[in-house]
Amino acid sequence: MAIDPLPPLREVIRTHDLVAKKQLGQNFLLDLNLTAKIARMAGDLSGSDVIEVGPGPGGLTRGLLAEGARRVLAIEKDARCLPALAEIADAYPGRLEVVNADALSYRPEGLTPPIRIVANLPYNVGTELLVRWLTPDVWPPFWESLTLMFQKEVAERIVAKPGSKAYGRLALLAQWRTDARLVMTLPPEAFTPPPKIHSAVVHLKRLDEPRFPANAATLSRITAMAFNQRRKMLRSSLKGLVPGVEDHLSAAGIDPTARAEEISLERFCALARQIDA
Known part of the structure; x- marks a missing residue:
């Protein structure tokens, strides 16, 4: 037709x-x-x-x-x-x-x-x-x-x-x-x-606002490091992000031994806020 x-x-x-x-x-x-x-x-x-x-x-x-x-x-x-x-x-x-x-x-x-x-x-x-x-x-x-x-x-x-x-x-x-x-x-x-x-x-x-609050540049940096070495535990792939990264991961509700593909968007945003704070 x-x-x-x-x-x-x-x-x-x-x-x-x-x-x-x-x-x-x-x-x-x-x-x-x-x-x-x-x-x-x-x-x-x-x-x-x-x-x-x-x-x-x-x-x-x-x-x-x-x-x-x-x-x-x-x-x-x-x-x-x-x-x-x-x-x-x-x-x-x-x-x-x-x-x-x-x-x-x-x-x-x-x-x-x-x-x-x-x-x-x-x-x-x-x-x-x-x-x-x-x-x-x-x-x-x-x-x-x-x-x-x-x-x-x-x-x-x-x-x-x-x-x-x-x-x-x-x-x-x-x-x-x-x-x-x-x-x-x-x-x-x-x-x-x-x-x-x-x-x-x-x-x-x-969406008029991002689904969860986070700084775009910080979130981008975190996810780049995490997924560039996606087979590694986050405590290793994010080691150079900030001092005491394991403490920041735990504070954001993330198991430091987890891998990037296991972490939800909400948790990544929480980590970005934790790093910025």
Whole structure:
């Protein structure tokens, strides 16, 4: 079933000779009903401006617009995709702005809150972009929610719980400041070209305040040391953090012989407050 009067994506790719480039982390999602479903995972878009990173030939872009996004700002590094995106802009007058830029350096302006970020992120920059969105100088950030597609392995790290192999700094960072949920899994054959791995969509809704009080820099330093040597007991991996680290661990309710993957976000935040105090 068509979601708009524009041509099917396979035809768009053929017309504009858009062969996915591995060096750009491109894998195109061609099922427009699927892209519309991903757009719906972001919630009611009718009153929101949306930032999309790496739209490629515009499958998700069309889904966002068809689902009623007030305005979409699409940031595309690959100039080959611009003519295809221009055709979408013509079909949705005044609702799509396309910027030929690198999302790692481009700073969006002129958007009207509420702002959501929805993207099938290029594999090679996805995690870096997520970390940047989660670590602004001021919280809460400019965005209301993130609905992002990653490699399934990365998505599982974002929502992982203590005690699992996937649990680490990315889970702590995401869950400290957002409600993070894995909302969809996609097989390789959903993409062109098919990647070697499954993909997954994660929805992160920002919290107005972090889940537990802690200084961001202190928490980052603690978790970096703890998970860089995750097989060691915390009394060893955090040995150089501060003098008497075992006493600080005990005061924060943490067994000094425990390992990083066993410790909850709440306990890590308690340790950060204890260190700062």
